[in-house]
Amino acid sequence: MGPGPVNADPRVLRAMSAQLVGQYDPSMTAYMNETMELYRGVFKTTNEQTLLIDGTSRAGIEAALVSLISPGDRVLVPIFGRFGHLLREIAERAGAEVHVREVEWGTVFTPAQIEQAIRETKPALLAIVHGDTSTTVAQPLDELGDICARHGVLFYTDVTASLAGNTFEADAWGLDAVTAGLQKCLGGPSGSAPATFSPRAVEVINARKSIEAGIREAGDAVSAHPIRSNYFDLSMIFDYWGPKRLNHHTEATTMLYGARECARLLVDEGIDAAVERHRLHGAAMLAGVQGLGLAVFGDLEHRMNNVVAVRIPEGVTGDAVRGELLNDFGIEIGTSFGPLHGKVWRIGTMGYNARKDTVLTTLAALEQVLRRSGATVTGGGGVGAAYEVYQDAAGS
Amino acid sequence: MGPGPVNADPRVLRAMSAQLVGQYDPSMTAYMNETMELYRGVFKTTNEQTLLIDGTSRAGIEAALVSLISPGDRVLVPIFGRFGHLLREIAERAGAEVHVREVEWGTVFTPAQIEQAIRETKPALLAIVHGDTSTTVAQPLDELGDICARHGVLFYTDVTASLAGNTFEADAWGLDAVTAGLQKCLGGPSGSAPATFSPRAVEVINARKSIEAGIREAGDAVSAHPIRSNYFDLSMIFDYWGPKRLNHHTEATTMLYGARECARLLVDEGIDAAVERHRLHGAAMLAGVQGLGLAVFGDLEHRMNNVVAVRIPEGVTGDAVRGELLNDFGIEIGTSFGPLHGKVWRIGTMGYNARKDTVLTTLAALEQVLRRSGATVTGGGGVGAAYEVYQDAAGS
Numbered sequence: 001m002g003p004g005p006v007n008a009d010p011r012v013l014r015a016m017s018a019q020l021v022g023q024y025d026p027s028m029t030a031y032m033n034e035t036m037e038l039y040r041g042v043f044k045t046t047n048e049q050t051l052l053i054d055g056t057s058r059a060g061i062e063a064a065l066v067s068l069i070s071p072g073d074r075v076l077v078p079i080f081g082r083f084g085h086l087l088r089e090i091a092e093r094a095g096a097e098v099h100v101r102e103v104e105w106g107t108v109f110t111p112a113q114i115e116q117a118i119r120e121t122k123p124a125l126l127a128i129v130h131g132d133t134s135t136t137v138a139q140p141l142d143e144l145g146d147i148c149a150r151h152g153v154l155f156y157t158d159v160t161a162s163l164a165g166n167t168f169e170a171d172a173w174g175l176d177a178v179t180a181g182l183q184k185c186l187g188g189p190s191g192s193a194p195a196t197f198s199p200r201a202v203e204v205i206n207a208r209k210s211i212e213a214g215i216r217e218a219g220d221a222v223s224a225h226p227i228r229s230n231y232f233d234l235s236m237i238f239d240y241w242g243p244k245r246l247n248h249h250t251e252a253t254t255m256l257y258g259a260r261e262c263a264r265l266l267v268d269e270g271i272d273a274a275v276e277r278h279r280l281h282g283a284a285m286l287a288g289v290q291g292l293g294l295a296v297f298g299d300l301e302h303r304m305n306n307v308v309a310v311r312i313p314e315g316v317t318g319d320a321v322r323g324e325l326l327n328d329f330g331i332e333i334g335t336s337f338g339p340l341h342g343k344v345w346r347i348g349t350m351g352y353n354a355r356k357d358t359v360l361t362t363l364a365a366l367e368q369v370l371r372r373s374g375a376t377v378t379g380g381g382g383v384g385a386a387y388e389v390y391q392d393a394a395g396s
Numbered sequence: 397m398g399p400g401p402v403n404a405d406p407r408v409l410r411a412m413s414a415q416l417v418g419q420y421d422p423s424m425t426a427y428m429n430e431t432m433e434l435y436r437g438v439f440k441t442t443n444e445q446t447l448l449i450d451g452t453s454r455a456g457i458e459a460a461l462v463s464l465i466s467p468g469d470r471v472l473v474p475i476f477g478r479f480g481h482l483l484r485e486i487a488e489r490a491g492a493e494v495h496v497r498e499v500e501w502g503t504v505f506t507p508a509q510i511e512q513a514i515r516e517t518k519p520a521l522l523a524i525v526h527g528d529t530s531t532t533v534a535q536p537l538d539e540l541g542d543i544c545a546r547h548g549v550l551f552y553t554d555v556t557a558s559l560a561g562n563t564f565e566a567d568a569w570g571l572d573a574v575t576a577g578l579q580k581c582l583g584g585p586s587g588s589a590p591a592t593f594s595p596r597a598v599e600v601i602n603a604r605k606s607i608e609a610g611i612r613e614a615g616d617a618v619s620a621h622p623i624r625s626n627y628f629d630l631s632m633i634f635d636y637w638g639p640k641r642l643n644h645h646t647e648a649t650t651m652l653y654g655a656r657e658c659a660r661l662l663v664d665e666g667i668d669a670a671v672e673r674h675r676l677h678g679a680a681m682l683a684g685v686q687g688l689g690l691a692v693f694g695d696l697e698h699r700m701n702n703v704v705a706v707r708i709p710e711g712v713t714g715d716a717v718r719g720e721l722l723n724d725f726g727i728e729i730g731t732s733f734g735p736l737h738g739k740v741w742r743i744g745t746m747g748y749n750a751r752k753d754t755v756l757t758t759l760a761a762l763e764q765v766l767r768r769s770g771a772t773v774t775g776g777g778g779v780g781a782a783y784e785v786y787q788d789a790a791g792s
Contacts, residue, residue, distance in 0.1 A: 005646050007416050016650060017413035020403050020585055022728040054587060055451040055627065056645040062627045085610025090626045183646055189416055191450060191587060191648025214481025215733060228624060230486045231451065231458045247733070249452040250401050250579055252587025254412055258650065332418045337611060337643070 001362045002334035002348055003133045003307050004161065005183035005190050008258075009352040012188045015261035020253045024245060028253070031260060032241060038263035042163065042186075042271060043178055043196045045170040051241040052259050053193040053232070054252045057160040057181025060193025062090050063232035064156055064177045067205045068125055070225060071095030076123035076153075078102075078109050080139060081132030082337040083158065091127060094228065099123065105135045105339055106298035106309075111143040118151050125154045131162030131304040133184075134337045136297070136346065138162050138304045145174015154201060160184060160193075164266055165278035165306035165350055176201040185278060185306050187351030188262040192255040202238065209235035215247055278305040280393055281349040281359050284386040288363040289347065291385025292370065293378045297344045306350035309336065311343065313375045318342050321369050329365040359386055397758045398730035398744055399529045399703050400557065401579035401586050404654075405748040408584045411657035416649045420641060424649070427656060428637060434659035438559065438582075438667060439574055439592045441566040445630075447637040448655050449589040450648045453556040453577025455628070456589025458486050460552055460573045463601045463623050463630035464521055467491030472519035472549075474498075474505050476535060477528030478733040479554065487523060490624065495519065501531045501735055502694035502705075507539040514547050521550045527558030529580075530733045532705045532742065533698040534558050541570015550597060556580060556589075560662055561674035561702035561746055572597040581674060581702055583747030584658040588651040598634065605631035611643055674701040676789055677745040677755050680782040684759040685743065687781025688766065689774045693740045702746035705732065707739065709771045714738050717765050725761040755782055 021028045032051075039050045053060045065087070069075060075096040077088045080103050091098045099121040103109055109128075118126065126148055131138035141157060148155040156177040159168055165185030170178050176198040182188030197205070210226035210233075211217075227233040231249065239246035266274050282305035289310050290296060297309035312318040318335055322345065325331045334346040349359060363382035370377045417424045428447075435446045449456045461483070465471060471492040473484045476499050487494045495517040499505055514522065522544055527534035537553060544551040552573040555564055561581035566574050572594040578584030593601070606622035606629075607613075623629040627645065635642035662670050678701035685706050686692060693705035708714040714731055718741065721727045730742040745755060759778035766773045 002418055005416060005419055005649065008650075010415070013413045013415065013650070017409045019406070019409065020401060022398055022722075023401055025722070025728065055455060056648055058645045059451060059455075059627050062625065066625075082610045086608065086626075089608045089610065093622060093624055093626050095624075181646070189648060189650040190646040191651050212482065212485045214478045214485065226489060228489055228491075229458065229462075230482075230489050231455050232627075249454045250577070250586040252452055252585060252651070253401065254404075254409070254585040254654065255587050255648070255651065326418075326421070332421065 001353060001358060002332045003346040004348055004350060006348060006351055006353050008189050009187035009265060011265060012258050012261045016254050016258045018257055023250055029245065031256060032251070035256060035260045035263065036241065038260060038267055039194045039196065041267045042194070042263050043170040044168065044172065044271070045196050047170070047196045047198055049202050049238050050196040051237065052256060053179070053195055053237070054249055054255065055193060056190045057158070057179065057183070057193050059232070060179030060181065060195050061087065061158050063234055063237070064179050064195060065090050065127065066094045066229045066232050067227050067234035068154060068156065068177060068201060069094045069096045070208070072097060073125065074099065074121060074123040075125045075127055076117055076121050077127050078114060078117065080108055080135060080137065081105055081129065082134035083129045083132045087127045087129060087158065106137060108137055108139045108299065108302050111147060114144055115147045118147065118153055123153055125156060127156045130157045130159040130168065131166060133161040133307055133346065134340065136304055136307045136309040137299055137302040138166055140302065142173050149174055154204065162304055164271065164274050165354070166304055167275055170196055182259055182262050185274070185350045186262040187265065188258045192252065192259040194259060197234065205234045212236065275305070278350065278354050280389070281354040281356065282306055282308065284359045284389040285347060285349045287389045288359065288382040288386040291378060291381035292363070292367055293376060293381060297340070306354065307346055307348045309340070309344040309346050312345060316370070316373050316375050318345060321373055324369045324372070325365060329369070331362055331365055356390060397749060397754060398728045399742040400744055400746060402744060402747055402749050404585050405583035405661060407661060408654050408657045412650050412654045414653055419646055425641065427652060428647070431652060431656045431659065432637065434656060434663055435590045435592065437663045438590070438659050439566040440564065440568065440667070441592050443566070443592045443594055445598050445634050446592040447633065448652060449575070449591055449628070449633070450645055450651065451589060452586045453554070453575065453579070453589050456575030456577065456591050457483065457554050459628035459630055459633070460575050460591060461486050461523065462490045462625045462628050464550060464552065464573060464597060465490045465492045466604070466621060468493060469521065470495060470517060470519040471521045471523055472513055472517050473523050474510060474513065476504055476531060476533065477501055477525065478530035479525045479528045483523045483525060483554065502533060504533055504535045504695065504698050507543060510540055511543045514543065514549055519549055521552060523552045526553045526555040526564065527562060527700040529557040529703055529742065530736065531694055532700055532703045533694050534562055534700045536698070538569050545570055550600065558700055560667065560670050561750070562700055563671055566592055578655055578658050581670070581746045582658040583661065584654045588648065588655040590655060593630065601630045602634070608632065671701070674746065674750050676785070677750040677752065678702055678704065680755045680785040681743060681745045683785045684755065684778040684782035687774060687777035688759070688763055689772060689777060693736070702750065703742055703744045705736070705740040705742050708741060712766070712769050712771050714741060717769055720765045720768070721761060725765070727758055727761055752786060
């Protein structure tokens with residue numbers, strides 16, 4: 001019940017025990033095509049270039065940034081948590097001239113603040129996290145696409161922490177590049193990064209296409225300024241996933257099976273229904289921790305459905321409570337990074353764990369552990385408040 | 397029965413269906429430590445920094461090269477097949493001044509040729525493939541470590557195609573950096589890259605350490621010339637796998653389970669016994685294709701145990717034979733790249749597929765398909781010759 005990675009849906013693990021097939025076997029390339037189509041549904045996009053990066057969610061971020069950024073490009077990174085710093089870090093290593101804006105952790109930017117920063121810095125790319133698990137809040141993105149379009153700025157976001165648990169619409173919101181991971185609301189293991197790229201992003205990326213030595217043929221593209229990474233060179237990855245099936249990496253077949261199953265389960269459930277499930281169980285968890293008498297961190301209006309940050313009460317040692325929950329009750333919750341380390345616990349309700357039984361069990365166990373640690377708690381207040389949320393939902 | 401990826405050992409797939417545990421759960425960090433120790437056995441090294449890169453074998457190569465190479469460094473890449481070109485490509489994108497030497501595909505370099513090239517180019521790093529699947533030959537490395545040591549050159553090799561199927565000794569041969577993959581003789585899926593780094597390599601890498609923004613604390617390392625990639629920054633990956641457990645990527649838990657099981661199976665079998673198994677079944681396959689009357693490509697003295705390149709007979713359409721084998725017999729074999737594309741088939745005997753039944757079945761099916769395609773074949777000659785190899789081995 002931490003902020004992710006969480007335990008995977010057993011159906012995803014079962015899919016990952018299937019035997020492998022050859023890299024260019026017709027059934028393998030059919031799986032690849034199916035996976036592209038499934039993730040178009042998950043991201044709500046019609047982008048042709050919707051595929052998997054073979055690595056963790058951080059690999060997806062680096063693939064997007066190193067392929068979109070030419071050294072010297074100006075990039076604007078608005079930071080509202082630990083993962084905004086990561087975008088800055090990766091953009092800097094890709095050779096960008098990075099400009100940052102920061103707001104206090106737990107809050108988000110207004111569209112006007114973003115537009116003002118774009119006017120001031122004239123970036124080629126806006127790179128911003130959607131939901132930052134470190135603070136549990138999600139930056140509203142729905143008005144930023146229009147702003148980027150007006151100023152001729154490419155618009156990238158990472159939705160690892162938020163996708164499938166919170167409303168997200170790649171096309172309607174004007175995104176040019178989006179990257180994700182499986183280990184949060186998608187209910188899979190870390191190790192594959194679903195991503196999607198708009199035609200405008202593809203044009204920017206393909207302008208630097210350089211077919212690698214070793215498979216290059218006469219007339220093939222050679223750029224004077226190729227993308228700085230071979231592994232993350234999206235122009236070649238597009239050709240690998242496209243009809244050319246140009247040899248690049250050897251697809252991580254088992255991770256593909258897992259990523260495909262994550263998306264199949266979501267599309268079967270309905271992506272909007274999955275978001276509503278996260279909203280419901282997240283609301284029950286929030287009500288529950290408040291019902292125990294605990295205070296919550298961050299701007300609740302912008303809180304992600306799938307994680308809540310709880311202030312550690314005075315006199316309570318956060319790590320001792322986490323240790324007791326894990327060792328005695330088998331329940332993992334997290335702490336956070338930087339200014340919030342040791343100040344808050346982060347409790348997730350995501351993916352396979354966004355369920356009534358996990359919410360109630362966690363609240364019941366937390367009450368016992370807090371009481372034993374000497375904190376003042378409202379007996380039955382957590383489970384009771386969660387039950388009320390479920391009853392209201394059932395009655396509505 | 398292609399040149400890899402091949403089907404995985406069912407025991408590896410079963411290990412990969414285990415439920416996930418938290419990223420810093422004591423059982424997870426224990427698995428990580430166990431995996432490090434198991435791969436020390438597989439690589440035959442005592443290197444502390446023996447770990448997994450989360451990505452395909454190509455990710456392992458890029459992590460090694462981008463972390464070892466500072467832009468402007470001279471790198472020597474002796475090329476004897478497609479994957480030598482890949483090392484050149486990745487080193488160039490990492491900003492190296494790359495010098496190449498080439499020999500004809502199917503042959504290898506002599507130690508004297510390598511030493512001469514080192515004298516001429518004075519590189520900081522020698523980067524050379526061990527076994528290049530494109531040509532099926534393996535470069536002898538056992539004398540190169542001493543040469544590199546004499547000239548103060550770091551020594552890197554990629555053993556994706558050869559490890560566990562051919563003798564390899566990281567420490568005895570003086571390697572500073574080695575990367576691999578699971579999808580060949582290790583019997584697992586692509587998607588995790590085992591790697592090992594000598595203390596000398598670690599020193600070079602850690603000299604550029606820069607703890608990333610977002611988790612950096614007062615006094616932490618900040619380099620003026622950090623490694624160009626965040627995802628592949630080995631100095632941070634070492635800290636993630638080491639006692640500091642510094643947050644970097646979210647470990648790809650299921651791939652870790654798979655990589656651990658691959659190594660467990662090899663260490664149980666005994667790494668030398670695994671090499672001998674590949675030698676035996678590879679010898680049977682070689683004798684078998686020759687027994688059918690087919691010619692073999694490349695320097696047989698340096699052929700890898702686990703793959704053989706067979707010249708496609710005159711008048712036979714290579715892809716038609718491959719299609720019939722796959723569609724009618726369920727057996728996949730490969731072709732090759734560049735100058736060998738459409739000229740040879742590559743038949744593998746590796747990992748879980750290095751078995752008597754797979755060798756005999758493949759030879760029996762190949763005989764039938766070749767006969768139907770109009771080629772002249774020796775009836776029973778393939779299976780008969782393979783049986784002889786097995787009988788000789790049993791009698792010895």
